[in-house]
Amino acid sequence: MDATRILAQGVFVFLVITYVGAEREPRTILVGDSQGWQAGTNYTQWAIQNSPFHINDTLVFKYPGNSTTLAQSVYLLPNQWSYITCEFRGAKLLGNATEGDGEGFKVELNQLTPYYFASAEGNFYDCIAGLSKFIAVPSTSSGSS
Ligand SMILES: *[C@@H]1O[C@H](CO)[C@@H](O)[C@H](O)[C@H]1NC(C)=O
Numbered sequence: 181m182d183a184t185r186i187l188a189q190g191v192f193v194f195l196v197i198t199y200v201g202a203e204r205e206p207r208t209i210l211v212g213d214s215q216g217w218q219a220g221t222n223y224t225q226w227a228i229q230n231s232p233f234h235i236n237d238t239l240v241f242k243y244p245g246n247s248t249t250l251a252q253s254v255y256l257l258p259n260q261w262s263y264i265t266c267e268f269r270g271a272k273l274l275g276n277a278t279e280g281d282g283e284g285f286k287v288e289l290n291q292l293t294p295y296y297f298a299s300a301e302g303n304f305y306d307c308i309a310g311l312s313k314f315i316a317v318p319s320t321s322s323g324s325s
């Protein structure tokens with residue numbers, strides 16, 4: 181009887197793990213963790229650590245609460261070339277240098293296309309230096325988390 185119960189529990193645990201793996205909930209992710217979205221910051225490691233992103237995950241861009249020099253805009257660049265060269269023609273402003281104050285603002289990754297994020301302040305100085313920019317590539321929610 182004990183063996184039956186253990187076996188039953190084992191099957192139950194297996195089913196729960198399978199269910200969680202297949203039906204993962206979209207995440208809400210604070211960009212840059214506690215330091216938020218700020219000027220002169222390298223987000224490459226953060227982006228790697230938080231990958232893979234999944235469809236319908238939400239990114240929260242939150243600016244540093246008590247610093248006007250570090251707060252900056254967020255643009256969505258149209259493609260990888262514009263991301264690399266910091267060509268902002270055709271870029272879409274997602275949030276200006278004050279819209280991320282307080283609780284920040286949200287961007288839902290609801291398209292299966294790469295999202296190229298960068299800031300434009302200082303004549304694109306950070307972008308050209310490889311700072312305050314990152315790519316998020318959402319994948320479908322099936323498969324591993
Ligand atoms: C993403 O959200 C949209 C709109 O809420 C929904 O229709 C769609 O099924 C979701 N996609 C996934 C993969 O969860």
Ligand SMILES: *[C@@H]1O[C@H](CO)[C@@H](O)[C@H](O)[C@H]1NC(C)=O
Nearest residue numbers: 214215216243244245246247
């Ligand atoms: C305010 O600035 C101080 C020092 O620069 C920093 O340690 C602190 O985390 C900041 N507070 C907020 C809410 O950003």
Ligand SMILES: *[C@@H]1O[C@H](CO)[C@@H](O)[C@H](O)[C@H]1NC(C)=O
Nearest residue numbers: 253274275276277278279280
């Ligand atoms: C930023 O956007 C907000 C809301 O749209 C607007 O009220 C504010 O004037 C803008 N600030 C700048 C510096 O453009």
Ligand SMILES: *[C@@H]1O[C@H](CO)[C@@H](O)[C@H](O)[C@H]1NC(C)=O
Nearest residue numbers: 222223224225226309310311
């Ligand atoms: C940013 O961080 C990544 C990963 O640690 C590193 O490879 C890259 O050289 C850094 N870029 C800059 C501009 O510091």
